[in-house]
Each structure stands twice: as C-alpha cells, then as structure tokens.
Amino acid sequence: MMDNRGHVACAVVGITANRHLHDGVHRDWLRRRYIEALTKYASVECVILPTLDGDLPCDSTARTFREVMRRLDGLVLTGDESDLDPDILRKNERVWARAEDDIVPCKTDRPRDRLSWVALTVAGELQMPVLGICRGLQEMNVHRNGTLHEDLSLSHKGITHRENTNLPRDEQYLPVHSVKVAPGGLLSSVIESEELRVNSLHKQGVAEVGAGIRVEAVADDGVVEALSYRNSPTFQLALQWHPEWHASSDKTSQRIFRAFGSACDAYRTQRSAR
Template sequence: MKPVIGITCSANQTSQYLADDYIKAVRMAGGVPVLLPAGGEADIPLLLSKTDGILLSGGGDVDPSWFGEEPVPGLGEIEPGRDAFEIALCRFAIQADVPILAICRGIQILAVASGGDMFQDIYSQGKPPLLQHKQRAARSHLSHTVHVLPGSLLEKWAGSETMKVNSFHHQAVRTVKAPLMVSARAPDGIIEAVENRNARFMIGVQWHPEALAAIKDPVSLKIFSAFIASCKTV
C-alpha cells in the first residue's frame, strides 16, 4: 500500500497554500500527498495516526521567540500560527518515530523543535564572507557547492563528499542538539543538512530537492525515494 505523506503548508493571514513541486516529488517517489494546514494542534495525534511520514515544507521566517531571542532588523515576515503547529507536529513525530523530511524552513523547524537554534538573518548575524544563499536564478538551477560529511546518508546518495544545490534562504540553522548531527555545510560554514541516524528517517536539507526532482536530479530523486521507502506500511 502506498504511504500517505502529510505536507505542511505555507500561510499568510488569509490563505494556506503549497508549491506543486512538493506534491509532484512525493507522487513521483510513490507516496500519496495530503496537505496539513496550520492550526488545530490538539488534532496532531489524530493526523499522525492517518499519515505514514511528514514533509516539513519551505516558506517564511521562523519567530525567534521559539529559541529565546528578540527579533533582529533582518528578520522577515513570520506566521505565528504556522510556527506553533509545525513545531508541535515535529515534536510529536519525533517522539513517535514518524519519518520526517524537512526542507528549507523545515530544517530550521526540525532544529528548533529538537532544542537547537538558528540565525534569524545570516547576512547580519553570520560570519563573513558569505555566499549568495538566495540565488537569482530558476529554482532548478544548481547554485553553490555543499561539503557532505563522510559516512552520512547524503554521501551515500551523492556518491561524493561534494555536491551542488539550489538555494533560497536568508535564515539558517546555527546549532543542533543530539541526536541530530550536521551532515553538510556550504563552503562558508552555513549548515546545509542534518540527519538523525537513530531514527527511521529524519533528514533536513536547507535547499529545495523537490524543485530539483522535477528535472530528474539524481540525488534529489534518491532523497525522496529513501524517504518514501522508510514510510511504507505492511
């Protein structure tokens, strides 16, 4: 039976929505996508009982109050309701060992939900010189290199200790807490991927493999295939 994959949505004051590439990538890998709108935290246990895996999607900025900081000038638009829902969803999923694939904003939610923290704005808080992490090119363009940890799942999928990714962010994970570990960094030191090898599947990436899967990028296809395989029910 095909696994059901719950995908979180972007949100603003009047709408909740999701880029089609997430849906296409899940279907391409053999999953059945369902959208999880923000809100209704009390219903999260029920939602998790109906889904086999969680995809934390990209989107707007994360409220720094979740990791004990005041907002800096470079912080962008936040949606508090989405933050509250996704952090609660992530914590429930971690506790239940539900497979998690966390993309862009999602890797930041995963890190914060696990006790870590993040840069609100890498260009004012990070250590220069920094790369261009918000590329001015198509979403399918491979913008910059990342260095992959030897022995990590990413190295297994990439077949190399370096790979190229697309990039659309100004926030980033700053610190992670065990059992998460950093599995890739950009040449400027910005964290690009985390994983938990003790979980059924728990990977966070700062780039957008769903956009690269659309052009049949081999590593992106392997990420989604491995995620969906970990979610399969008997």
C-alpha cells in the same frame, strides 16, 4: 523490474501548509512542486496539514494531531518565504497564543510555526519518517533547542544564500554553490557522493546545532546544509536547499525522494502489523 506499489495501497504523508493573508482573507497554501516530486519519485500519496492559530493550548492541539498523524506514514516540512519564530518551537518557555502580528507577509508565519512544532513533536513520538526542506531544516534544528542566524548576510560573507530575485523563478532554483557531504551519514548513504551543487534560497540558517542532531553537509562558508536526527530508527533528514524544484532533471533529488518514500513504505508495513 516492475514496480508493483501501484497495485497496493501506498504510503500517505502529511505536508505542512503555510498561511497566506490577502485582503483580510486567510488561506492555507502549498506549492505544487512538493506534491509532484513526492508523488512521482517517493511514490507516496499526500495530504496537506493545516496551519494553527493557537486558540487552543499546545498540548490539546498535540493530542488532536496525534490522532490524525497515527494514520500517516511520513511527514514533510516544506519551505516558505517567512522567517521562523524560534519562540514557537523551543521546548522551554514556548510562546504559543495568537498575536496580532502572527502573519506578516514574507516575514512571519506563526500559524505555520505552531503546526511544525506539533507535527515534529508527534512524529518524534511515533518514530515517523521526516523530510525537512529549507525552512523545514531550521524547524527541525530549533525543535531540538538549536539556534538560528536571523540573517546570514550579516554573519556569513563567503556565499550569498538568498535567491537573485531578478532572475526568472526557475533560474532562482538552479545550483549556485557546493556543499561537502559528511562521510558515513544518512545523506551520504543515499546519494553516494562527497560533494553536491545545490540551490540556495534562505535568509536564516543554523547557528548552534540542537541536541541529538548530526550535521550531514556544510557549505564552504560553514553554513549547515543538511542534518539528521541521531539514533533515529527511520529516515529523518533535512536539507537547506530545495530538491523538489528541478527533481525531474536532477538524479540526486530523485534519490533523496525515493529513499524517503522507501522509509515511508517500511513504516506503513510496520504500522499495519501493530
């Protein structure tokens, strides 16, 4: 069967950037692996969404982003080395204004936290397809008022969820533990498997699941490894692992990206018809 999507305008997705501060210079950055996997296997075009400093009130920023995201067909929340600050994403008593410690390398990235709150808020309003990866899963949970373990090594001793930094980068992203996939869920319908082997490169993890969230997969030590938003009219799925890194050789990762791409195509068709 020929894929004719190359002959028509394809879906466009927004991908969250991260903030990098080096030598006093602020940079928004994103690993190419996300774009490569999305372009090849989801068959979408990608635009990078910039991080936010918090100079404007969150509601004003959301209004601006709403106009941008009306032109998009999907949202991807990427991973990052920094820890999530739940106070940015909580719906109640949100802390938004810029602070001196907003960016601490490998620890804090509040400009990214602000971006993710706005992007998830608008994506929810627009009922847009969403794919969260690693940090993105944690953001999707906290955005629904879920909570996080700040350091899984202190609360879960069964599995080491952090990468082995002594290994070459490609090897850090190889599968290291199993996850059990919940039957009857979104992830199960996509991958058609009850168990997966996944990579694991995260310090934080889900503690309490947020409102309206379905757990899609768990590790043997109970850590939530995948979740979705219940009652969503479209594909809104998050994975604690990184499907993008070895997507070229992993059929399961390819299936996930294709399912997301198909949802973005369907959303684009509906959006064009409005």
